[in-house]
Amino acid sequence: MLIVFNFLFVSLTFPLNGALTTKVLMLSLGNMIGLLWNYVFFLFFYTLTDYFGEFFSTSYLILSPFANLIWIVTFYSLSLSFLANLEIRQARAET
Amino acid sequence: MITVILEALFLILTSLMTGYLIRHYFFTLTVLRNAGKHKKAPALENTAFQPTVSILIPAYNEEPVIGRILQRMSELTYPTDKLQIIVIDDASKDKTGKIADRYSNIHNYVKVLHRDEKEGGRGKASALNAGLKHAKGEIVLCFDADYYPQRDITEQLAKEFEDPKVGAVQGRVTVLNEPKNMLTRLVALERIGGYRIAQQARDDLGLITQFGGTVGGFRRSLLEFLGGWDESILAEDTDLTFQVYLAGYKVRYVNDAECYEEAVESWRGYWKQRYRWSRGHMQCAFKHMLKVLGSKNLRFKEKIDAFFLLNVYFMPVLVLLSWIISIPLFFMKPPQWLGVGWAVLLISAYSFVGNFAPFFEVGIGAYLDGRTRAHWLISLLIFTFLYNIPICTKAFADLVMSKISGENKVRWDKTAHSGDGNSYIMN
Numbered sequence: 009m010l011i012v013f014n015f016l017f018v019s020l021t022f023p024l025n026g027a028l029t030t031k032v033l034m035l036s037l038g039n040m041i042g043l044l045w046n047y048v049f050f051l052f053f054y055t056l057t058d059y060f061g062e063f064f065s066t067s068y069l070i071l072s073p074f075a076n077l078i079w080i081v082t083f084y085s086l087s088l089s090f091l092a093n094l095e096i097r098q099a100r101a102e103t
Numbered sequence: 104m105i106t107v108i109l110e111a112l113f114l115i116l117t118s119l120m121t122g123y124l125i126r127h128y129f130f131t132l133t134v135l136r137n138a139g140k141h142k143k144a145p146a147l148e149n150t151a152f153q154p155t156v157s158i159l160i161p162a163y164n165e166e167p168v169i170g171r172i173l174q175r176m177s178e179l180t181y182p183t184d185k186l187q188i189i190v191i192d193d194a195s196k197d198k199t200g201k202i203a204d205r206y207s208n209i210h211n212y213v214k215v216l217h218r219d220e221k222e223g224g225r226g227k228a229s230a231l232n233a234g235l236k237h238a239k240g241e242i243v244l245c246f247d248a249d250y251y252p253q254r255d256i257t258e259q260l261a262k263e264f265e266d267p268k269v270g271a272v273q274g275r276v277t278v279l280n281e282p283k284n285m286l287t288r289l290v291a292l293e294r295i296g297g298y299r300i301a302q303q304a305r306d307d308l309g310l311i312t313q314f315g316g317t318v319g320g321f322r323r324s325l326l327e328f329l330g331g332w333d334e335s336i337l338a339e340d341t342d343l344t345f346q347v348y349l350a351g352y353k354v355r356y357v358n359d360a361e362c363y364e365e366a367v368e369s370w371r372g373y374w375k376q377r378y379r380w381s382r383g384h385m386q387c388a389f390k391h392m393l394k395v396l397g398s399k400n401l402r403f404k405e406k407i408d409a410f411f412l413l414n415v416y417f418m419p420v421l422v423l424l425s426w427i428i429s430i431p432l433f434f435m436k437p438p439q440w441l442g443v444g445w446a447v448l449l450i451s452a453y454s455f456v457g458n459f460a461p462f463f464e465v466g467i468g469a470y471l472d473g474r475t476r477a478h479w480l481i482s483l484l485i486f487t488f489l490y491n492i493p494i495c496t497k498a499f500a501d502l503v504m505s506k507i508s509g510e511n512k513v514r515w516d517k518t519a520h521s522g523d524g525n526s527y528i529m530n
Binding site: 009012016019020023024066069070073076078081082084085086088089091092093096 | 131132135136430433434441442445446462463466467469470473474475476477478479481482
């Protein structure tokens with residue numbers, strides 16, 4: 009899912025107005041959030057599987073993409089909001 | 104054996120959904136690349152092409168909103184000697200007819216058709232057909248009574264008909280009462296994805312641009328040739344879109360021709376509206392699919408797009424089916440690719456929201472519109488998609504039942520408008 013995030017972010021956010029450094033920083037932040045999110049999610053289900061059995065291992069497979077989508081969609085949306093705000097502020101500053 | 108069948112079915116369904124994802128990804132990319140190229144076109148004031156235009160406004164119990172649209176119609180910048188406005192009072196039980204008469208008495212280009220209970224109240228298509236009989240303009244435009252267009256919208260829409268290959272035109276729909284509640288805000292996001300990106304991209308790529316039933320219109324000669332609006336179909340707009348393309352004409356989308364609508368304000372109203380859309384769209388799929396695929400007037404890429412467009416309301420049903428299939432597959436003996444397929448399926452859940460636009464499409468649309476805070480709600484669009492699953496499933500089940508029983512009579516459930524949108528108008 010990190011590949012999906014990086015692909016969408018690079019192809020659809022990088023062409024927008026705004027400094028490249030800002031976008032690279034946002035992409036890095038997104039990747040860090042994703043890794044941390046997945047790590048915590050994995051540990052949680054690893055513990056559940058260890059205590060309660062294989063059912064939770066399968067549940068992890070089912071729920072993992074959904075859990076990933078929550079942060080991907082949210083982070084992507086907030087990034088666009090941030091870039092749009094930045095553009096408007098720049099336009100105001102120029103005028 | 105069962106596992107193999109389930110796997111095959113799951114693979115087919117996820118492939119179909121991947122197709123939709125790729126389609127919308129290219130839509131988004133196309134609009135993004137062309138973003139700087141779409142400059143607002145000048146109005147028609149100084150050009151020779153100024154066709155006569157008839158505007159049809161069907162109205163059934165629209166007392167809270169009819170005055171608003173008629174006031175705006177009286178402010179249009181199009182020459183009034185080339186303009187005819189026909190209000191079809193479709194057997195309204197409130198003061199719709201009286202309000203319309205008041206405008207008709209002041210402006211000689213406004214005409215009101217009063218239909219009694221015998222002939223009226225049978226749905227929008229029936230009312231529009233009644234209005235068409237009185238239309239004299241070369242171009243026929245339609246507006247719903249709850250809409251509020253820009254003053255120069257007639258010029259913006261009519262200019263496209265200078266090209267003789269253009270049979271119909273569609274303008275942009277924007278939500279007027281967006282701040283009203285969470286639902287209206289989500290519907291506004293849906294509209295952004297559907298119009299700003301999907302319609303624009305289809306127009307840019309020469310695919311199937313959809314006539315949305317309002318804020319648009321037709322060449323009258325073509326409309327009469329096609330027999331007007333089909334009263335047996337709930338999505339009479341989609342039906343006419345395909346009839347236009349099958350007749351060898353095209354539909355143009357004009358993003359600058361902006362018009363505000365009063366969006367549904369309750370989940371019950373949303374259900375009624377979307378049920379009508381989905382059932383009507385499915386009717387169109389049954390009616391046009393084979394004709395479209397075999398048509399000589401459509402190019403290969405148009406046929407592919409038409410296939411996706413006609414089937415779009417089946418997708419929530421198929422997503423539900425895929426979920427039902429995939430869960431036991433996980434607990435049987437999951438193949439390696441199942442995880443990937445499942446991920447695609449979940450992304451699809453975010454891909455059939457917003458007029459079936461994925462989250463990235465809605466996001467880019469909002470960005471291009473210069474919106475700064477609308478993005479915050481994109482994550483919540485999953486709820487409208489989940490709500491669409493039972494709506495589309497019921498519409499599909501009802502349609503199948505009606506096909507089996509031979510009872511094809513449809514009932515038009517009108518969307519109620521409160522008129523609260525008036526408070527958001529700033530001239």
